[in-house]
Amino acid sequence: MSSVSTAKTAPPQFDVEAVRRDFPTLSQQVNGKPLVYLDNGASSQRPEAVLLAMDRYYREMHSNVHRGAHTLGDRATNAFESAREKVQKFLNAPSSRQIIWTRGATEAINLVANGLTEKLKPGDEILLSQMEHHANIVPWQILAERTGAKVVPIGVTPEGELDRESFHCLLGERTRILAFNHVSNALGTINPVADMVAKAKAQGVITLIDGAQAVPHFQVDVQALDCDFYVFSAHKMFGPTGIGILYGKADLLEAMPPWQGGGEMIERVSFAGTTYNTLPYKFEAGTPAVAEAVGLGAAIDYLASLDRGAMEAAENALLRRANDLVASVPGMTVVGTAANKVPVMSFTIEGLHPSDIGTLLDQQGIAVRTGHHCAMPLMEFYEIPGTARASFAFYNTLEEVEQLFTALRKIQSRFA
Amino acid sequence: MSSSANDFASNPLGTSITLEELYDAFELLDDWEDRYAFIIDLGKQLPPFPDAQRTEKNYVHGCQSQVWLIHHYDKESGKLLLLIDSDAIIVRGLAAIILLAFNNLTPTDLLATDIDKLFERLDLFRHISPTRGNGLRSMISKIRNIAAAEIA
Ligand SMILES: Cc1ncc(COP(=O)(O)O)c(C=O)c1O
Secondary structure (H helix, E strand, C coil): CCCCCCCCCCCCCCCHHHHHCCCHHHCCEECCEECEECECCCCCCCCHHHHHHHHHHHHHHCCCCCCCCCHHHHHHHHHHHHHHHHHHHHHCCCCHHHEEEECCHHHHHHHHHHHCHHHCCCCCEEEEECCCCHHHCHHHHHHHHHHCCEEEEECECCCCCECHHHHHHHCCCCEEEEEEECECCCCCEECCHHHHHHHHHCCCCEEEEECCCCCCCCCCCHHHHCCCEEEEEHHHHCCCCCCEEEEECHHHHHHCCCCCCCCCCEEECCCCCCEECCCCHHHCCCCCCHHHHHHHHHHHHHHHCCCHHHHHHHHHHHHHHHHHHHHHCCCEEEECCCCCECCEEEEEECCECHHHHHHHHHCCCEECEEECCCCHHHHHHHCCCCEEEEECCCCCCHHHHHHHHHHHHHHHHHHC | CCCCHHHHCCCCECCCECHHHHHHHHHCCCCHHHHHHHHHHHHCCCCCCCHHHCCHHHECCCCCCCEEEEEEEECCCCEEEEEEEECCHHHHHHHHHHHHHHCCECHHHHHHCCHHHHHHHCCCHHHHCCCCCCCHHHHHHHHHHHHHHHHC
16 A cells, blocks of 8 residues: 555554454444445544543543643643644654644635745645545635735546646646645545655745645555655544644744634734744644544554554555445446555446445445545546545454455446 | 426416325335435426526525426416426425425415424424425525515
8 A cells, every 4th residue: 555564574563353343433333234434535533542532631630721720720731832842743743733723624725725825926836636525725825916926736547646747747847736635535545655755846936745644554654655744633633623734844934924813823913913923833723622632643643552563554454345346236437546555445336326325325324425535626526426435444344345245246236 | 598388387386285194105105214204205306497498597595406496376276386307316306395385376375384383293304404405495585575665
């Protein structure tokens, strides 16, 4: 899957049944059938450890952070800041000052797009790709509108990879910002981040990587990638909703103006003039989502407790099995067949609309996402209204892959 | 181009096929496969949708699939005629059920029809619940608005 997987002599063992027991949501019935949850790309489930950490936080240590002259305040602040350090290690960021809490990937991208306003002049170009999530398109369009800059998309190949030639052609004199996803949510493609960032950097271009779909699947090292910004959401990587991360290079973060004003982000406020707090607090106005930060820290600890190499191998096995079974469903076409993919399968079936597939799978207890996956420009490129998407996590089993295809064959033969 | 009475002439839903028949047929179906096969077949009873009417004005927003809706108020009978189209076969079938309930009624009778109750009775309510986001909810409001406008 990714280059981080370690080559082991014996196939790594991964006890998926044990792991499943850590996720309470997975052991339930839906429409009278055991739930098969294959919508992890939209949002994953949480392990018990995350639920317990958040519960414990509220029961034992909740108070506002960075404020108190009292014991609970200290406990809350410690829990909060130690979660930040976990994120720092998780991404291999140089310092926890460079880890900024946001509401999610979307807010992180908006923060950066807003902060870079001064860097753009009319005619400058923001290079994105045709396979971006709307969260990595619209904030840049808003920025472009405000500054007179232009948004330019890198093309995609029919297999669903970024078109290198298009990238090389478009990365030009006027390019100021390059923003694209590490992994495509609609297709599962893993993009060559380090290589593209190096080329952009050689021209002084600022780079932002949307890692929302990468961090649930493999380890990320922001120093090795050398990107200027990296963003993700906790809820897609087994953590809580309502919290996400912006990582940034220190000099860029220092130079960026604050985004929202309020408490916490200031050093001193007076009507004669206000001075701002240092990093990371400069970008964290207001009382933060403390319990959620603690929950994200617990999700990171949980992932660290697993053998990630074995986990990746298990995920690859799920995708391989799915690929092997495609031919068993007449009229099924996989959209996105890149060589390097996370376990995501987007597909169409002749004679059925994606929403039909979703409804008929739901009847059989199987949850997938259908539609344009917030990637309308990509659907436009493929000239399809949308796809059905099965997105797997490490807690999915080979039996569940089989169940998906048994269900698809039934749907196809009876209804298509 | 506005729709003509002709576009609606061959619609059996709410005319030759009735709601009572639907209830009776549905009662005999006990597994989900037969129920959905029935719904999909019902969608096939919808008369062809005139291509010229696939316009922005007639487009129902908020659906994953493409959905169109047109209407014609027949002054003579005082009844509202409706036609729906969708490129998703289940939405089309559910639209056919909506037409069974709503088509060929006076606007006053239409507004008095409790569509939620009907879908509950068929155990299909989740499909038109606002959480599903398949656009059937907005289709229903659009029809009710049309009826209300005819009365006003
Ligand atoms: C690639 C990608 N980027 C960004 C987002 C937005 O994430 P959030 O809604 O958590 O901010 C998503 C969510 O689907 C995504 O898949």
